[in-house]
Amino acid sequence: MASPHQKQTMKDRILQTADRLFYLKGIRAIGVDTISAEIGISKRTLYNHFPSKDALIAAYLEHRFVQPKPSDRSPVEQILGTFDALERRFGAEDFRGCPFVNAVAELGGEDKSVKDIAVAFKESRRLWFRDRLVELGVADPDRLATQLQLLVDGSIAQDLVRDDPAMARAAKEAARVLLENAGVKVSSPDGAKA
Amino acid sequence: MASPHQKQTMKDRILQTADRLFYLKGIRAIGVDTISAEIGISKRTLYNHFPSKDALIAAYLEHRFVQPKPSDRSPVEQILGTFDALERRFGAEDFRGCPFVNAVAELGGEDKSVKDIAVAFKESRRLWFRDRLVELGVADPDRLATQLQLLVDGSIAQDLVRDDPAMARAAKEAARVLLENAGVKVSSPDGAKA
DNA sequence: GCCAAGGTACACAGGTCTGTGTAACTAAAA
DNA sequence: TTTTAGTTACACAGACCTGTGTACCTTGGC
Incomplete structure (x- = not known):
């Protein structure tokens, strides 16, 4: 190791x-x-x-429960970059949705340990968003973090059935709207660094 | 019949x-x-x-592929009402996520017919949103319909693992922000008719 | 050389699954 | 009454599954 x-x-x-x-x-x-x-x-x-x-x-x-790598980019870039990373993964032919959601869907509520780790994973991802939103000083970081996680899981589910990486872009645009609505300054509508 | x-x-x-x-x-x-x-x-x-x-x-x-009942409510009420209906279903103890997403997750990309009907279902739901957004005269109904559907699927996936009906409320609030951002007048922050 | 750890080959128990075959039964229609 | 369609009981084939038992083999360390 x-x-x-x-x-x-x-x-x-x-x-x-x-x-x-x-x-x-x-x-x-x-x-x-x-x-x-x-x-x-x-x-x-x-x-x-x-x-x-x-x-x-x-x-x-x-x-499968891996923590995101630390990044030196700005909180906003990190948050929006999540959706760019999603889009890249959606494009790979070996992408098949979220392993935790899939496991719960497949093994059902029967196996409690499976559900436990899935909940822990989803919550850890939500808290990752939350940490960055706190850094940005938004009013209700918990609520917004949940909503961003909804967009992540929604785009994953949609891509799972549709095989359409554009779902990640749609989610990113929605995330931008939610961020701006919370008073966060977001640079440009699409990729300022490009 | x-x-x-x-x-x-x-x-x-x-x-x-x-x-x-x-x-x-x-x-x-x-x-x-x-x-x-x-x-x-x-x-x-x-x-x-x-x-x-x-x-x-x-x-x-x-x-499972049933069409939503026609409604005489306003388009905005219908759209936001979707999330109220979701919250109600999340509360039921026999709710276990979206049957189409679950089937794709369980049976994989192997069975093409399963994926086909899942895609058809998701698209029909997206078009349902789109029809109402067209009626509201929003600028880009296709994009916004996709984003609303992301919130629906995201909240379903989240509730599947977390058993938390509040996910539907979070999705509804996000939907309201997206609608307002698209120039749609939405009455009150929470249930004007209550 | 000798030993011990770990891998291999292979059979097998006991269970589940999908799907079929067959003969008997029941009830309604003709 | 006779026919016919649908159902039942039940055995069974053939496949796959998890998990175990056992005897043999290989290899590195002493």
């Missing part, structure tokens, strides 16, 4: 492959046989590293 | 039960045995009415 040159462990390879297949094809659609076959290991080895498929699913979701 | 007093056919009962279980528990999570057992019929009878589970899934999604 410390050294980037460190050889990838077996556990890493299993998790990485499970991550890719679970995300692309769905958690229920992928069996442990498929994962081990894809890596070229025996199913026994997989079970030596993860006690059950449920444990592998939990590891998958935790693995 | 014409008379509301008409006795419910076997096919209706199957579809209705499949609808409820598919939506609540997930399509992959429910087998045809479960559906037939729930109704108290044999699995053979189910297969006499639907040639395959895939056909039943298709019928389920078509059954």
Whole structure:
């Protein structure tokens, strides 16, 4: 973990492959046989590293729970840049929506642990927006952060079914309107730095 | 179909039960045995009415594709009322997100017909917004309709993971800001008719 | 050389799933 | 009464799933 040159462990390879297949094809659609076959290991080895498929699913979701990198850009640029990043990801052919929302949709309210991590993820994203809005001094950062997160999740859901990266642009424009309405000065209607 | 007093056919009962279980528990999570057992019929009878589970899934999604009732309220009230209706549905304990988004998330891009009907549904909803925005004479009804639909889908996704009907209120407030920004006069910040 | 850790091959238990085949039953229509 | 359409009970095929048991093999460290 410390050294980037460190050889990838077996556990890493299993998790990485499970991550890719679970995300692309769905958690229920992928069996442990498929994962081990894809890596070229025996199913026994997989079970030596993860006690059950449920444990592998939990590891998958935790693995997806990554914090955004710190940035030295201005709060407004960071907020609006979120939607540019979304648009880029929508364009990739291996994008298939939000893994947490998908997992909840797929596994239902049955599995409480899945829902818990999904809620934690969504809340962490909302708080990320909120921190930047506080920095900007807007009146009601909590409310606006929630609304920005609505635009993020809405564009993800829309792109999931429509495969249309323009959804991210529409969300960005809406976000700009909401920011300006909250008294935030936003430079130009489209990409001043371009 | 014409008379509301008409006795419910076997096919209706199957579809209705499949609808409820598919939506609540997930399509992959429910087998045809479960559906037939729930109704108290044999699995053979189910297969006499639907040639395959895939056909039943298709019928389920078509059954969910309902058009909004015509309304005599003003366009603005209709648009904002959408979010009030959402909030009501979020409060129900049998609400589990958008069946079309869930189906795409669950069945993946593999099944093209599922994606097709999901796209058709989302587009029909977007056009519903668009029609009302045209009536209001806004400058760019297509863009704003897309953005309102983003708020709808965003609040649905958020409520799915958080079980928080307040997401609909946040979406409604954002919708009001977007409408006002487009030059639409919106009466009061919260429920003038209350 | 020897040992121990971890991987492999492979069978298998026990469950679920979709879908079919078949013979008997029921009830309404003719 | 006879026919016919729909339903039932039930077994079963064939596939896939999670998870385990077991005996063998490979490899690096001592």
